[in-house]
Amino acid sequence: MQAIDQRHLMPRVTDPGTHAQQLAYLRAWRSETIETTTSYAGNPAVADLHDAAQAAGIRSSAAVPLKDAQGHVFAVLILFGRYPGVFETPSARTFLAALGLLVSERQHETSREQRFAPISAERRHALRDRLYRGALELHYQPVVDLRCGKPDLVEALARLRLEDGTLASPAEFLPGFGATELVRLFRDGLHQALTQLQAWDAQGLKLVVSLNLPPAVLIHPDCSTWDP
The missing domain is CATH 3.30.450.40 (GAF domain)
Incomplete structure (x- = not known):
């Protein structure tokens, strides 16, 4: 240099x-x-x-x-x-x-x-444990077309259900996640979103789901072969 x-x-x-x-x-x-x-x-x-x-x-x-x-x-x-x-x-x-x-x-x-307050190692471990135990929940926020007043898109919002029954927001659990956890979060979220789309489709609802895609997923060598 x-x-x-x-x-x-x-x-x-x-x-x-x-x-x-x-x-x-x-x-x-x-x-x-x-x-x-x-x-x-x-x-x-x-x-x-x-x-x-x-x-x-x-x-x-x-x-x-x-x-x-x-x-x-x-x-x-x-x-x-x-x-x-x-x-x-x-x-x-x-x-x-x-x-x-x-x-x-x-x-x-x-x-x-x-931006986020630091979390303890114990808290980090607890959040990761909840993720790998399948505690991810997606909540869907509709995006309404103002021309017709109907939703044509929903945004998937990730939440973690904690052991005490409360929900943790991304601001609480993302600071404790690295690339591996973000990939797991995306894969679990993708599976849930596609399952929900099938249910809506069976009810005659034609919607598009928006799901956050971490860069760690794009550069994962096996991402193109994943079965959601």
């Missing part, structure tokens, strides 16, 4: 008309998608950086936008490659997308930890 900084491979840009605006990390800020520089050689957009990149042993780069819980970019993660085109293969693109989700999710968890 010291060599990169000394050679100004990530310059501060004040003139929007400069070629530096075509750098991958600046394009990622604007497009909010993964951007790459396939090669620093022969690329007029980064011609000014070619010699410095070569001296630092850098031949390519990738910029991964990191997004907060609202989907807004709050930072860009930059990776440098020793060889041209290392970030262009399908497997590399999958890796970059997964890395972005993991780092973003960690930021979400940190934000939740800061």
Whole structure:
């Protein structure tokens, strides 16, 4: 990183008309998608950086936008490659997308930890135990179409039934859950939501269910084969 900084491979840009605006990390800020520089050689957009990149042993780069819980970019993660085109293969693109989700999710968890009051290890264990004992309950909040006054969508809200019969809200149990628990929460919720949809369908109710999807599910290697 010291060599990169000394050679100004990530310059501060004040003139929007400069070629530096075509750098991958600046394009990622604007497009909010993964951007790459396939090669620093022969690329007029980064011609000014070619010699410095070569001296630092850098031949390519990738910029991964990191997004907060609202989907807004709050930072860009930059990776440098020793060889041209290392970030262009399908497997590399999958890796970059997964890395972005993991780092973003960690930021979400940190934000939740800061937003919610810390819970004790005993409380954390009790909440996880209730989850794995099948204590998840979905409560459905209708979304009404104002044009006809009828609901066409319901939002599934997760609650945990505690041993004393009370319900715990996400603000109470999410701080105690990591990626493994969030995957279990989603799978149990998906099963319940699909079962409820079948029951409504049998009654002639045609509704769509909205269910929160944690990033941990998207990057799970077996998620496409799960049987709800």
